[in-house]
Amino acid sequence: MDVSIQFFKQKAKKVLLPIYDEQEANALIRILIEHFAQLPIWQLSLSPQATFTQEASIAANQALNRLIAQEPIQYILGQAWFMGYTFMVNPYVLIPRPETEELVQWILDTNPPRPYPIQIMDIGTGSGCIPIGLYLEWTRRYPYVPSPKIYGLDVSNEALTIAQQNAKQLNAPIVYKQLDILQASNNDFQAIDLIVSNPPYVLESEKREMKPNVLEHEPHLALFVPDQNPLLFYKVIAQRALHWLKPKGQLFFEINEQMGSATKALLEDMGFEGVELQQDIYQKDRFCKGQKP
Numbered sequence: 001m002d003v004s005i006q007f008f009k010q011k012a013k014k015v016l017l018p019i020y021d022e023q024e025a026n027a028l029i030r031i032l033i034e035h036f037a038q039l040p041i042w043q044l045s046l047s048p049q050a051t052f053t054q055e056a057s058i059a060a061n062q063a064l065n066r067l068i069a070q071e072p073i074q075y076i077l078g079q080a081w082f083m084g085y086t087f088m089v090n091p092y093v094l095i096p097r098p099e100t101e102e103l104v105q106w107i108l109d110t111n112p113p114r115p116y117p118i119q120i121m122d123i124g125t126g127s128g129c130i131p132i133g134l135y136l137e138w139t140r141r142y143p144y145v146p147s148p149k150i151y152g153l154d155v156s157n158e159a160l161t162i163a164q165q166n167a168k169q170l171n172a173p174i175v176y177k178q179l180d181i182l183q184a185s186n187n188d189f190q191a192i193d194l195i196v197s198n199p200p201y202v203l204e205s206e207k208r209e210m211k212p213n214v215l216e217h218e219p220h221l222a223l224f225v226p227d228q229n230p231l232l233f234y235k236v237i238a239q240r241a242l243h244w245l246k247p248k249g250q251l252f253f254e255i256n257e258q259m260g261s262a263t264k265a266l267l268e269d270m271g272f273e274g275v276e277l278q279q280d281i282y283q284k285d286r287f288c289k290g291q292k293p
Contacts, residue, residue, distance in 0.1 A: 003051055003052045003054065003057035004049070004050075004051055004052075005033055005037060005050045005051060005052055006049075006050075008033070008052065008057065008060060008061075009029055009033065011064075012025075012028075012029045012032065012064055013025060013026070013029060015064065015068055016028060016029065016064075016067060016068070019067075019068065019070065028067055028073055031073055031077070032060055032063055032064065032067075032073075033060070035063075035077055036052060036056040036057075036059055036060040036063070037050065037052060037056065038056075063076045063077070070211070070212045070217075071217055072095055072217055074089050074095045075089060075090060075091055075095070075217060078090065080095050080096050080127070080129075081096075082096035082100070082101060082127075082129040082133055083101050083104060083129075083133045083136075083137065085132070085133065085136065085170055087127050087128070087129055087132075087166050087170075088127070088162055088165055088166055088169070089127050089162065090158075090162060091217060091219060092156060092158035092159050092161075092162060092219055093126040093127040093156075093159045093162050093163075093219065093222070094126050094127070094219065094222045096126075096127060096129040098281075099254065099280045099281075099286055100129065100130065100198055100254060101133070102280055102281065102286070102287070103130070103196070103198065103252065103254050103286075103287050104130060104133045104134055104137065106252070106278055106287060106289075107134060107194065107196060107252055108134070108137055108138065108141065110250075110289075111194065111250075113141075113142040113145040114145065114146075115145065115146070116146055117146040117147060117148055117149045118138075118148045118149070118193045118194065119148070119149050119150075119151075119191065119192050119193045119194070120134060120148055120149070120150045120151070120192070120193065120194045120195075120196065121150070121151045121152075121153065121189065121192050121194070121195045121196070121244070122134075122150070122151070122152045122153065122195075122196050122197065123153050123181055123195065123196070123197040123199065123237055124153070124155075124181070124197055124198060124199045124200075124222065124233075125152030125153060125154045125159070125160070125163050125176065126154065126159050126162075126163065126198075126222060127159070127162055127163055127166055128152055128162070128163030128164075128166045128167055128172075128174060128176070129166075130152075130196055130198065131150040131151070131152045131163075131167075131172070131174045132163075132166055132167055132170055132172040132174060134148065134150060134196075135147070135148060135150050135172040135173070135174065136170060136172055147173075149175070150172075150174050150175070151174070151175045151176070151177060151189075151192075152174050152175070152176045152177070153176075153177050153178075153179045153181065154176070154178065154179070155178070155179065155180045155181070156178075156219075156222075157178055159222075160176050160178055163176055164176055181199075181233065181236055181237060181240065182232075182233075182236055184236075184240055186239075186240065186243035186244075187243070188240075188244070189244040190243070190244060191246050192241075192244045192245050192246065192249060193245070193246055193249050193250070194245075194249060194251075194252070195237070195241045195244065195245060195249070195250070195251050195252070196251075196252040196253075197233070197237050197252070197253055197254070198253070198254035199233035199234065199237060199253075200222055200224055200225050200233055201225060201230070201233070201234075201254075201255060201256040201259070202224050202225070202256065203224070203225065203226075203227050203230055203256070203258075204224055204225070204226055204227050205227050230256065230259055230262075231259065231262060231263065231266055234253060234255070234263055235266060235270075237251075237253075238251060238266065238267060238270050238272070238290075239270070241292065242270065242271070242292060245292040246292070247292060247293065248291055248292060248293075249291070249292045250289060250290070250291055250292075251267070251272065251289060251290050251291070251292070252287065252288075252289045253287065253288045253289070254286060254287055255285065255286060255287060255288050257284040257285050257286060259285075260277050260285025260288065261277075261285075263277075263288045264276075264277050264288055267288065267290040268290075271293055272290030272291060272292065272293075273290065273291045273292075273293055274289075274290060274291045275288065275289070275290040276288070276289050276290075
């Protein structure tokens, strides 16, 4: 027996509003309805008598129960959206964030086309959203220059499995490699034009401020660093970058908003040139870049 979508919407709003604010609850309900009805919400709004199939209703209610437990909608549906592309995700990878889209855009906007294949490396690739986004947008912007050659590194084989699936699905020929950056050698790579990383940067002490949907579901391996060594990954990656990058090669980071000045000082002390901080759309220090001498 088919089930009224309007009834589901009313029920969902009633159970989600004590947990989420109204704007977020409405957005989650819209995503659920569109996903399980396989129709855009505007089209459904023209049909107040629209129904779910019995199978879709069961699946939608199961998803609703997971939302009540504050599991991220992206893990429930197995997909997330980044730069207009759909990525597969699971609890082994971080959910792509809008701020990281800004990082990709900054890289694209500050790197004009080149007559040779630019070599790019993403360290801590997770779902592969950064290298895949860079590849797809670079080739869309510059169809008449050689395509970039892009590497994605991660310590987690489970994350690399998801990244490889995303690359295949989106036709982005990324070269993935399992590597613990903390154990990497200066000789592992050479002649890279650009290195980008969104490494773990959330302090252990910040856990108490985090929402359960992040703290209880997203991979801690990709999130947290010790309070006593907050720039651990930045220092190690910058050290490797000094050996792996070409002269004048670029290093881009996504950073903890509280550590902007410290990250900038770190890169300057290590000899990087033209070190620059960039704020996100919320006017928070979120990105940093430097150039190898």
